[in-house]
Amino acid sequence: MKIKTNFSFAAVATLALSALVALTAVTVANAADRVKVGFVYLTTPGDHGWTYAHEVARLDVEKHFGKKVETTFVENVPEGPDSARVIRELAKQGNDIIFTTSFGYMDHTIKVAKEFPNVKFEHITGYKRSPNVATGNIRFYEGRYVQGVVAGLMTKSNKIGYLASFPIPEVIQGINAFGIGLRSVNPKAEVSVIWVNSWYDPVKEADAAKVHIAEGADILAQHTDSPAMLQTAEKAGVHGFGQSSDMKAFAPKAQLFSSVNNWGPYYIAKIQQMMDGKWSTGDGPDHWAGNTWVGMADDYLVLSPFENMPEDVAKAAAQAAADIKSGKNKIFTGPIKDNSGTVRVPAGKTLNDGELFTTLDYYVEGIKGKIPG
Amino acid sequence: MISMTPRKHIPLSLTLLTPAVAIFLTLAVGVAIFGLLGFSPFDSLYTFFVAPISRPDQIGDLFVKACPLIITATGLVFCFRANVWNIGAEGQLIFGAIFSGWVALNFPDWPAMSLMPAMVLASIIGGICWAMIPALLKVRFNTNEILVSLMLTYVAALFIDWLVRGPWRDPMSFGFPLTKMYSDAGLIQRIDLPIVGTLGQLHWGVIGALLLAVAGGFVLSRTILGFQIKVMGDAPRAGQFAGFEPHLVTIGVMAIAGGAAGLAGMIEVSASMGQLQPNVSFGYGFTAIIVAFLARLNPIGVIFAGLIVALAELGGDYAQIALGMPKVVTGVFKGILLFMLLAGEIFNRYHITWRRPAVMPVSKGR
Numbered sequence: 239m240k241i242k243t244n245f246s247f248a249a250v251a252t253l254a255l256s257a258l259v260a261l262t263a264v265t266v267a268n269a270a271d272r273v274k275v276g277f278v279y280l281t282t283p284g285d286h287g288w289t290y291a292h293e294v295a296r297l298d299v300e301k302h303f304g305k306k307v308e309t310t311f312v313e314n315v316p317e318g319p320d321s322a323r324v325i326r327e328l329a330k331q332g333n334d335i336i337f338t339t340s341f342g343y344m345d346h347t348i349k350v351a352k353e354f355p356n357v358k359f360e361h362i363t364g365y366k367r368s369p370n371v372a373t374g375n376i377r378f379y380e381g382r383y384v385q386g387v388v389a390g391l392m393t394k395s396n397k398i399g400y401l402a403s404f405p406i407p408e409v410i411q412g413i414n415a416f417g418i419g420l421r422s423v424n425p426k427a428e429v430s431v432i433w434v435n436s437w438y439d440p441v442k443e444a445d446a447a448k449v450h451i452a453e454g455a456d457i458l459a460q461h462t463d464s465p466a467m468l469q470t471a472e473k474a475g476v477h478g479f480g481q482s483s484d485m486k487a488f489a490p491k492a493q494l495f496s497s498v499n500n501w502g503p504y505y506i507a508k509i510q511q512m513m514d515g516k517w518s519t520g521d522g523p524d525h526w527a528g529n530t531w532v533g534m535a536d537d538y539l540v541l542s543p544f545e546n547m548p549e550d551v552a553k554a555a556a557q558a559a560a561d562i563k564s565g566k567n568k569i570f571t572g573p574i575k576d577n578s579g580t581v582r583v584p585a586g587k588t589l590n591d592g593e594l595f596t597t598l599d600y601y602v603e604g605i606k607g608k609i610p611g
Numbered sequence: 612m613i614s615m616t617p618r619k620h621i622p623l624s625l626t627l628l629t630p631a632v633a634i635f636l637t638l639a640v641g642v643a644i645f646g647l648l649g650f651s652p653f654d655s656l657y658t659f660f661v662a663p664i665s666r667p668d669q670i671g672d673l674f675v676k677a678c679p680l681i682i683t684a685t686g687l688v689f690c691f692r693a694n695v696w697n698i699g700a701e702g703q704l705i706f707g708a709i710f711s712g713w714v715a716l717n718f719p720d721w722p723a724m725s726l727m728p729a730m731v732l733a734s735i736i737g738g739i740c741w742a743m744i745p746a747l748l749k750v751r752f753n754t755n756e757i758l759v760s761l762m763l764t765y766v767a768a769l770f771i772d773w774l775v776r777g778p779w780r781d782p783m784s785f786g787f788p789l790t791k792m793y794s795d796a797g798l799i800q801r802i803d804l805p806i807v808g809t810l811g812q813l814h815w816g817v818i819g820a821l822l823l824a825v826a827g828g829f830v831l832s833r834t835i836l837g838f839q840i841k842v843m844g845d846a847p848r849a850g851q852f853a854g855f856e857p858h859l860v861t862i863g864v865m866a867i868a869g870g871a872a873g874l875a876g877m878i879e880v881s882a883s884m885g886q887l888q889p890n891v892s893f894g895y896g897f898t899a900i901i902v903a904f905l906a907r908l909n910p911i912g913v914i915f916a917g918l919i920v921a922l923a924e925l926g927g928d929y930a931q932i933a934l935g936m937p938k939v940v941t942g943v944f945k946g947i948l949l950f951m952l953l954a955g956e957i958f959n960r961y962h963i964t965w966r967r968p969a970v971m972p973v974s975k976g977r
Binding site: 276282310311312313315316317318319320322323324327328331341342345365404405407410435595596599610 | 672769
């Protein structure tokens, strides 16, 4: 192809800029007494899944504080240098507290926080902190234990299909808690895991679900974000569990229940702390999960209603949930065997929070295969 | 009937007029879209184009955002000029990051004076290696380089994913997929000017990108190599009669594009991330294709095209923060901008006229 060398791009740029600089725009002044809260989202909130749960929490914040807060969110921010730019811009725009809602924002949050010592930062699911960066996380694995109990009681083929995203501690904790719950009621049931290698990929998730069903699984669980698995289950007439938000609408007959992330109370508590001048990174132990790592007991993790299951199963599920809430069942309490039969946690010992992040490099009994990587 | 005849000569007035009209149409359509969605059109345009570059630090950030695009697109210009369709710059960029990452992670104690050149060299080699697969397959077996280079992108993405989750994972990262941080010597520093200080995140890699584009422009317009590339692209048979070796040109331009993409990967990681992570590129290799064409396959134009695409990206984020405009709207607007600019090119290169279909004269025998 023949293309003349020319410098018209300089012309384009100059024209575009000069035309627009001429436009004067009045930016609306913000009431100074309002607390400005910024949110950084990994995806578009949509109507389900991880980011949607954060969006629900943001709306909770607005409802709770009314005119005392002004919230801003930025969606679809990739977990790379762009996130640093977006976080920095939010800080420059006068946000007083900024929630960065995905693990991959960790180092960028820390970096930007150094430049804005007067702004508070809240990083979700990370393990690095600094004087103005706190971390918050939910004990997602608690819900998965209850899922395991329900799966163990419901399955007829004794085959459970599990969709996993990435082999990071949170996901391994979830798989193992599921396995412990499963084996607490059904010593014969087995879980096979398919790694989708994505948090959100409806096509891959649906394909993986089909593979599980073809291999005889009659209960499906997921640590991925789309409702595709449940929709596949609905069509095939099997059951499954939803993730992050209540996915009943996508699979009214297939969903047993969803583990719903409820970030609202956390956001409200931290913003209130800031308004009172009492914000801190927390008194909790300085471990990976964050200063705030709570779950069902504090309603940070909520189970949607138990449905599509016999009454006795629903009762057992409610009991399992109650035992976790009351602290009676700590889930990772010995004896815990790995799937080769070796005892990894002796009887009487309970893994502490740190160990949940550093020592789980195996699958417990009932989970087939081994952790990739 | 519309008839299009290629112009032999493009008048300067047209060269200036078409982009101006394209920009005007983009603004007009933008005003309509923003207005229909209930945003103040002029606020929106201001937020999109002016607000993101209204402070010196933001201008610095604009160049940082454009940096990998400029480097990668400069390399791609060579490929596309020679009619070699390398769609896999994304993968080559990732391999540049991997190779330079290996150096940075294994020799953290080296001083910057030796570590930095070693990383640059490694990244170029990495990008070239990955580009050589489609290049050699094309030369030897006449495979389609579009498919091979594109598919290898996914292989590269999964390979780095495996590395940072497996063998290269930092043991202190608690199982999270990240390598160790590079040592300070392996990090590209921000530019600290005597009076102005630092300009946002502006780093030395940006200077490298600009120099590379200028050098690319020089090679393409002033050297035998550039001449060969252009001839092989425009008239391969003429090139062969002139004694140019088509296979060598293919391999050469793929090496240039691969090396450039690899360098972009190294700079992006070393200046902005400081460690390898599962995602080191966010579609830069693909966006660079648009940049290259937006620049009309001219390395100097790449600088401006890279800045425009980067500005559209920054403006999109900014419009979200300032106006709460959804990302999809900003995406549509960005698309319209690129469409108008590229479509304007048609009017530049072709003379377009309306003609009534001529009535076929009935031939009569003698």
